Amino acid sequence: MSTEEISLDIDASLARSTARSQEIEAALAKDPSQFRILTGDRPTGHLHIGHYFGSLQNRVRLAQQGVETFVIIADYQVITDRDGVGPIRERVYSLLTDYLAIGLDPAEVTIFTHSQIPALNQLMLPFLSLVTDAELRRNPTVKSELDDTGDRPMSGLMLTYPVHQAADILFCRANLVPVGKDQLPHIEQARVIARRFDERYGRADESRPVFPAPEALLSKSGTVLGLDGTKMSKSKGNTIELRMTADETAKLLKRAVTDSDRHITYDPANRPEVSNLVNLAALCLDRDPVEVADEIGDGGGGGLKKLVTEAVNEYFAPIRALRAELEADPGHLAAVLADGNARANAIADQTLDEVRAAMQMQY
Template sequence: MTVTDTTQGADTTEDAALHADASYAVSHARSQTLHELIDDPQARGRDRLRVLTGDRPTGPLHIGHLFATLKSRVAIQDKGIDTFILVADYQVITDRDSIGDVRAATLGQLADYLASGIDPERSTIFAHSAVPEVGQLTLSFLSLVSDAELRRNPTVKDELAATDGRPLSGLLLTYPVHQAADILSVHGTVVPVGRDQLPHVEQTRAIARRFNQRYAAGEQYFRAPDALLTELPVVPGLDGKKMSTSRGNGISLGMTADETAARIRKARTDSERRITFEPDRRPEVASMLRIVGLFTGEAPEAVAARIGDGGAAVLKRELTAAVNDGLAPHRERRAALAADPAYLESVLREGNARAREVATRTLDDVHDRLGLHY
C-alpha cells in the first residue's frame, strides 16, 4: 500500500511498510498473551474473554473452512471461552448483485457448524439480519471514522479488486465499520484472524477508543478487542489457487463421496509421471499433496515420496480416500442435521434471541451516552 504525505508531496511507502510491521509486532505480542490466557484457565482469572467470529453465507463451506476456522472454534469453545459466531448474511450484498438463496446457504452453514462440533448450548450462533441493533450501532460508529481511513483499508481494496471492476459500493466501503459493530455489539474481546484481516481489528480498536473519548467522557465503556492471530493451514484449491466452490476447485463439506471422487477425477495435474512437491512449478500437484497431508497428518513431501512413480492416478486415488475417509463422520452428522431444518431454525432463533438481548443492552448504553433517550 502506498501512502502519500500531501504536506511534503513525498511518497512514504517505506514508512507505511515500517508502520505495518510495527503494528503487526504489537498485535502479535497481544495475541501471544491471549493464547496463553485461553490455554490456561487459572491465568485467565477474572479476565473476561468473549470471542466473536463468523462467515458470510455466500456458498457451501469447504475443507478450507474446516481446517482454517471450524476446528479452532471448537477448540476455543471446548476451553470454556464464551463464543459468538456470526452468520453475516447482510454482508453477502457488499460486493455482488446476485446473492443467491441466502436462507439455504445459512442453514447449510449452520449444519456444518454443528457437525464440526460447535455446541449451541455453549456457543451463540446468530444471523446478522436478526439483530437490527447492530445496524443502529453502525450509524453512530460511522461518525468516528473518516472517508480516507476507509478507502485505504487494505481489506476493502482486496475485496474491491476481486469484484472484477464492479464500482465500490457504500456498503463495501463501510464494511470495516459494520464489522466493528458486529464485534462491539456483543462486547467481543477476542477476534480470531489471519494477518491479512488485522486492519479490520485495528479499525475496531480505534472506534472503541474514539467512542470512549468522544461520547463516554473517557469511561472505558467499550474494551478495545484484540486479534487472536491464527496460523491458518494452507488449504489451496485443487488447481493451486484459493479454494472456492464457485470456481469448481474446492471440495464442499456437504458433498457426497461420489461427488468428491468426481470433482477430484476432473482436476488437472500435469504430464510428469513422478510425483514431487514443487509448489511453484507444479501448483496443482502440490495442492493435492497438501490436502492429503492435512487429512493424514503427513508432510506433503512425505506423501509425494510415498506415491513416487505412481503418477497422477495414484495421487488422485490417495486424495479421494483421504478426503472421503476424513470427512465421513462430519458428513454423517451433517446429513442428519440437514434432514431436520426445523431443528436448525430453532438453534438459530435461540442464538438470535441471545445475541439480540446483549446487543439491545449495548445499544441502550450507547444511546444513554449519546443523550438519545426520549
C-alpha cells in the first residue's frame, strides 16, 4: 500500500469514527446505561490543563450523565519506555487527587491501578496468542517507538503495549473508550482481539460473544498547545499543572510565546501561539474564541496574557481548593484507591473465570 493510499485509508477511518461518535452521543443522551467506559492515564507526571480540556472534562460529563465508568491509573505501563518507575507512588496519588478534585465521584466511578489487578494482566497471555509480531509492529505507537529508539532495543512490554491496552479495555467488558484520533488504532486492535478470541474459543452454549467489541468516542475538544506553542507535554515542561497555584500559573503564562503583532486575532493556522492562548481563555470563559480575540483587540500580548491568567485562575480556583483539601487527607485517598482496586479485582476475576471456561482451562 502506497503512502497516499495509507493516508486515504486513515482519513476514511477517521471519518467513519467521527460519524459513529455522533451516533453514540445521541444514544448516550437516550440511554447511558447501555454503555460502559474505560479510560485512564499513565502516571508519568502530573496532569495539566491540556489533559483537562482534552479528556478529563469529558470523563466527568459522561460519568455525571450516568455512564458506568472505569478509570485506570496505568502504573505498569510506565515501564514500557522507561528504565525505572520514578516517583511513582507520588504520581499515582497525584492522579487520583486530580480525578477527585475535577468531580469524578468514587462512589460512582471505579478508579484503580494496573499493578493491583492480577487477573487483568493475566489476560495478556491468551490475548498475545491472537496477534502477530507484524501486526504489533504496524501499530503507530509501537512504530513510533521503533523509529525513535535508534540503536536501543525496544522492550517486549513496549512491543505488546497495544495488547496490554486491549486487556485494560476488555477485562471490564467496556464497550466505549473516549479517545483522540491518534488512539483509534488501539481501539481497532482491541476489537480484533475480542473478535478473534470469540472465533477461536467462543461460547458453546451461548450466542453472545465473550467480549463486546469496544468502540471509540472521539473527543470534541481541540488540542491545547503548550506555552511555547508546541504540543503540551509533561516532558517538555511547557504545561500548567492542575496542582499549581495561581501565582505559579501567572508566572508561567507571563513567559508564554506570542508574536510581535499587537492586534490580537484568532487565526490558528497563521498565529498558532496567540490563537492557543485565546482558545485557552475561551475554554475557561465558555465563550467563542473569535469574540474573545475581538474584545482584546489592540491590547497586545500583555492584554492577552492578563485575560488568560485571570480566566485560568478563576476557572480552576474551586478545583485547586478541593485538591488541597484532598491532598491533606491521605487516609481518604488510600481508602478510595483500595475500594476501586477491590471493585476492579472482583470484575477481573469473574472475566478471567469466563475466559478459562471458554478455553476449557478450569481444573
